Amino acid sequence: MGRRNARESAMKLLYQLELNKSYDEEIIEVFFENEKFNDDEKEYIIDSINTVNENLDIIDQKIEKHIEGWKKDRLSRIDLATLRIAIYEIMYRDDIPTEVSINESIEISKKFSSDEASKFINGVLGSFVRSKDE
Template sequence: MGRKIAREEAMKLLFQMEINNNFSNSIVEEYLEEKKPKNRESEYISDIISKAIQNKEYIDSVIEKHSKSWKLNRIAKVDLSVLRIAICEINYRSDIPLEVSINEALEISKTYSNLESAKFINGVLGSYVKRLDEKDE
């Protein structure tokens, strides 16, 4: 399992947590026990999920702000999970280039959702990154 697959597994786990409305650490532990990823992948999944849960309110506010009047409950759960992972990486994982986070989010959405979702995700992430770039100037 490489980083790409670990990212997909993190999205699936976050999706499962969203569907069940259960964001507890025990869910993460059970998931990792069942999947048995290698140490590096396990560390990535644990870290990104932990950061996504800890910063969920902020991440969700970013998604709502940049999704052009879409409320979170109208966004497909898969797309929401993909966006949460990507925004979490952009904000809290300096070891992952911004372009990689965006590209991987688009690839995951094409695999687990549809082309329209990929366009939506690209729009949300593009808007957010543009705002980040403007802050740096």
């Protein structure tokens, strides 16, 4: 299946954890019991979930800084999870080009959210990358 499937699955799992307002190992175990992944996909999902969880405050601060006129609590949980995965990749995964992280997050938002959300996510990530480069 590949990295796109792993990204989508990581987003879904982050969404589930956010809805439960808890990083619960049982939720993660059930998630992996109900889905089939190859070793690379599972490794990516586990790394992304753990890294996002360990750095949630930092990642959320980056998101909040770049959602001008919005509060994080007003974002849809799907969009928040999508942004968290993208920021995780940009900040913590040197093996993934920034452009790929942005494009994949836009595609995920088109699939699971709305066209407006994809434009919003593109703007937030573009702003984040520009500020990071300065």
